[in-house]
Amino acid sequence: MSDPRFLVTASPHLKGPATTPVIMWNVVGSLVPIIAAAGFFFGVGALLVVASATAGAVITERVLGKKGSLLDGSALITGLLLGLTLPPGFPLWMAFLGGFFGIAFGKILFGGLGQNMFNPALLGRAFLQAAFPVAITTWPERAGGFWHINAENLSLPFMSAGETDTVTGATPLGQMKFEGLGTDTMDLLLGSISGSAGETSALLITLCGVYLAARNFLNWRIPVSIFISVAVLTALVHFLDSSYPTPTFMLFSGGLMLGAWYMATDMVTSPVTNKGCWLFGAGVGALVVIIRLWGGLPEGVMYAILFMNALVPYLNRWTQPKVFGTRTREATS
Amino acid sequence: MAARRRTFRHGVHPPELKELTEAEKIRRLPFPDEIVLPLSQHTGKPAIPLVAAGDKVQRGDKIAEADGFISSPVHASASGTVKAIELWPHPDGTYKRAIRIAVDRYSAQAPRPRIVPHWEGLSPKEIVKAVQDGGVVGLGGAAFPTHVKLSPPDDAKIDTIIINGCECEPYLTTDHHIMSEYPERVHLGLRIMMHTLGVDRAMIGIEKNKPDAIEAIRATLPSDLDVTVHPLTVKYPQGAEKMLIRALLHREVPSGKLPMNVGVVVQNVGSCAAIAEIFETGLPLIERIVTVTGLGVERPGNFIVPVGTKVGELIEACGGLTEDAHEIVFGGPMMGAPQASLDVPILKGVTGVVVLSKDETKPKESYPCIRCGHCLDACPVFLNPQLLGQMALAGLYEETVDAHIWDCMLCGCCSYVCPSNIPLSQLFQVTRTQLRRLQAKESAAA
Numbered sequence: 043m044s045d046p047r048f049l050v051t052a053s054p055h056l057k058g059p060a061t062t063p064v065i066m067w068n069v070v071g072s073l074v075p076i077i078a079a080a081g082f083f084f085g086v087g088a089l090l091v092v093a094s095a096t097a098g099a100v101i102t103e104r105v106l107g108k109k110g111s112l113l114d115g116s117a118l119i120t121g122l123l124l125g126l127t128l129p130p131g132f133p134l135w136m137a138f139l140g141g142f143f144g145i146a147f148g149k150i151l152f153g154g155l156g157q158n159m160f161n162p163a164l165l166g167r168a169f170l171q172a173a174f175p176v177a178i179t180t181w182p183e184r185a186g187g188f189w190h191i192n193a194e195n196l197s198l199p200f201m202s203a204g205e206t207d208t209v210t211g212a213t214p215l216g217q218m219k220f221e222g223l224g225t226d227t228m229d230l231l232l233g234s235i236s237g238s239a240g241e242t243s244a245l246l247i248t249l250c251g252v253y254l255a256a257r258n259f260l261n262w263r264i265p266v267s268i269f270i271s272v273a274v275l276t277a278l279v280h281f282l283d284s285s286y287p288t289p290t291f292m293l294f295s296g297g298l299m300l301g302a303w304y305m306a307t308d309m310v311t312s313p314v315t316n317k318g319c320w321l322f323g324a325g326v327g328a329l330v331v332i333i334r335l336w337g338g339l340p341e342g343v344m345y346a347i348l349f350m351n352a353l354v355p356y357l358n359r360w361t362q363p364k365v366f367g368t369r370t371r372e373a374t375s
Numbered sequence: 376m377a378a379r380r381r382t383f384r385h386g387v388h389p390p391e392l393k394e395l396t397e398a399e400k401i402r403r404l405p406f407p408d409e410i411v412l413p414l415s416q417h418t419g420k421p422a423i424p425l426v427a428a429g430d431k432v433q434r435g436d437k438i439a440e441a442d443g444f445i446s447s448p449v450h451a452s453a454s455g456t457v458k459a460i461e462l463w464p465h466p467d468g469t470y471k472r473a474i475r476i477a478v479d480r481y482s483a484q485a486p487r488p489r490i491v492p493h494w495e496g497l498s499p500k501e502i503v504k505a506v507q508d509g510g511v512v513g514l515g516g517a518a519f520p521t522h523v524k525l526s527p528p529d530d531a532k533i534d535t536i537i538i539n540g541c542e543c544e545p546y547l548t549t550d551h552h553i554m555s556e557y558p559e560r561v562h563l564g565l566r567i568m569m570h571t572l573g574v575d576r577a578m579i580g581i582e583k584n585k586p587d588a589i590e591a592i593r594a595t596l597p598s599d600l601d602v603t604v605h606p607l608t609v610k611y612p613q614g615a616e617k618m619l620i621r622a623l624l625h626r627e628v629p630s631g632k633l634p635m636n637v638g639v640v641v642q643n644v645g646s647c648a649a650i651a652e653i654f655e656t657g658l659p660l661i662e663r664i665v666t667v668t669g670l671g672v673e674r675p676g677n678f679i680v681p682v683g684t685k686v687g688e689l690i691e692a693c694g695g696l697t698e699d700a701h702e703i704v705f706g707g708p709m710m711g712a713p714q715a716s717l718d719v720p721i722l723k724g725v726t727g728v729v730v731l732s733k734d735e736t737k738p739k740e741s742y743p744c745i746r747c748g749h750c751l752d753a754c755p756v757f758l759n760p761q762l763l764g765q766m767a768l769a770g771l772y773e774e775t776v777d778a779h780i781w782d783c784m785l786c787g788c789c790s791y792v793c794p795s796n797i798p799l800s801q802l803f804q805v806t807r808t809q810l811r812r813l814q815a816k817e818s819a820a821a
Binding site: 044045047048049050053054056058061062114154155156157258261309310312313314315316319362364365366367368 | 389704712731761
């Protein structure tokens with residue numbers, strides 16, 4: 043006697059406004075100012091690097107991913123983030139390869155969106171760091187205006203670019219590590235320093251990150267705990283031996299801002315529990331400090347996050363919420 | 376006292392959608408031509424019929440007797456002739472035995488004269504008996520027999536009665552209008568309950584979005600009793616018993632236990648008014664107040680409806696369905712049960728009829744879980760819906776028991792917030808059905 047006019051579905055019959063594509067496209071939107079800043083600081087070469095990393099990621103997702111999976115925007119984010127972590131003078135073909143590797147091995151191989159253990163953008167970058175250690179640590183001095191393209195950018199696959207005219211500079215972290223030189227905090231905040239395409243302006247990245255946090259598109263506990271952890275540990279070390287950098291320098295230099303706001307907060311590869319997020323962030327911060335101060339590399343954000351990604355299943359298990367009514371007997375006033 | 380936030384942790388903020396019927400005064404509708412009264416309108420054993428086809432019944436007559444203590448009788452909600460006792464579509468989606476009564480069109484619908492004893496002269500036991508004989512069940516939706524709540528075991532020390540006027544479900548304005556239009560009745564019912572349970576303290580919790588109800592209840596507060604009114608933060612599911620107790624008393628009902636384990640009895644305002652009515656007029660629970668609302672109804676409103684009215688006739692009286700009506704839900708849109716037929720009768724526990732439009736029921740695309748953790752932040756009982764959902768999808772039903780599937784209230788908060796539109800709450804309903812089947816199989820094998 044059921045009436046075909048009526049739909050019969052299980053409750054609840056209302057649905058909230060947030061959807062996964064909305065989250066993803068908001069992240070993409072919030073990256074636009076950071077990409078624009080990369081263009082502003084490093085010229086069109088940096089934009090080409092971001093574009094080719096993105097092309098690598100998106101094309102790989104289109105070819106290997108599930109049908110229609112491009113529309114959720116996650117592959118685009120992976121590509122953009124990868125591009126932003128690369129040096130502005132990076133060969134374009136390598137950037138493309140990094141995008142391919144990040145998506146193919148970092149995501150599709152695990153089963154697509156939501157299944158991967160490691161942040162695909164960082165996995166792509168880790169691959170590039172292992173495969174092309176020189177290219178990824180060559181930081182061109184900003185020169186030549188917006189339309190200037192570095193010769194390395196256009197080098198052909200597996201060919202040396204030969205003698206180039208590019209003047210290379212050192213990043214603030216490199217200077218600190220190898221020469222013991224500090225950098226003006228204002229420059230670090232605004233981004234007028236050498237470094238990866240999209241990592242230089244700490245202030246801009248923070249603004250974009252705060253927007254996402256305010257709309258609940260990222261868990262604010264992760265960046266906050268990373269900052270607290272880095273600041274506290276660095277302050278401690280700096281207090282004991284003042285030849286180590288100050289907390290301000292550590293917070294605003296290198297890839298920490300982009301890593302803390304955009305990489306570590308990747309929902310798929312961070313813990314689901316809030317307590318887990320605090321631990322996750324604290325761990326990332328501690329590893330960043332350890333790698334930067336005592337490791338062989340000047341920068342450690344990437345490895346710190348990838349390492350903590352591997353711990354996420356355990357963090358989730360250790361921090362399962364206590365079910366209502368099973369917690370310690372509260373005061374029955 | 377410090378300004379403690381009167382609420383619970385987690386929960387969601389769905390749109391309230393109450394403006395459709397908020398200003399509509401409660402109205403009475405003409406009697407329908409037929410009344411269908413299922414023998415099972417409550418939690419517990421179905422009632423046993425006392426009439427047979429062809430019998431004449433008068434409005435208010437007992438036509439089915441309670442089968443044991445955890446059961447409730449059924450009364451004729453209109454005068455007429457018993458047509459048949461047969462299977463009929465029940466709001467839970469099955470067919471259940473029901474008494475069909477052809478309503479006498481020319482009857483004055485007057486109940487038989489009866490003697491109404493004054494409640495103050497009755498012992499608690501006698502009041503409990505009168506409440507059971509009156510067929511009163513929880514009118515907030517669960518339809519648990521009210522008299523059972525009024526007779527806690529001897530070892531339970533009840534110190535507080537909480538009256539639930541939250542009505543946190545979107546769309547519904549039933550309890551709202553009971554409070555704003557019949558506040559004295561609510562207070563009388565509460566007074567009788569306090570007398571029955573021997574409790575000195577009572578609290579009335581009302582969400583802040585009903586200022587006129589708060590005002591009306593406050594204005595009629597008895598001066599000789601310790602009854603307080605507590606405006607509560609508007610948040611779903613504030614009206615869930617455990618959340619309400621937590622908000623008002625900061626007590627946490629232990630997992631798997633009842634409110635009486637922390638010394639509390641919770642009653643819905645409607646049940647409270649129904650108890651009062653028994654001792655005011657002597658009439659049993661034969662009608663209730665129902666909000667008929669939603670974008671799929673032409674003229675939404677709040678109505679006094681004889682129990683057993685078919686939903687189709689009720690909607691007809693509201694001007695009928697609109698063009699794009701698509702889903703009929705008994706109760707609120709968050710936890711309500713969908714109805715497949717217009718012949719389903721309104722039961723004692725039906726708080727509202729919400730007709731959703733095609734626009735609201737449009738299927739939305741699902742995406743893979745991105746482990747955002749929003750469901751964990753929404754779950755009012757602190758489960759991990761993400762994990763439970765994965766277990767349910769993988770068919771690992773027995774594993775969900777250790778993950779506290781039975782603590783889930785099926786409030787739907789997780790499904791509501793999930794950005795990937797994974798039907799979590801729906802999966803848990805399936806899981807629990809499967810678990811019950813497994814249990815039945817095991818006990819059959821044993």
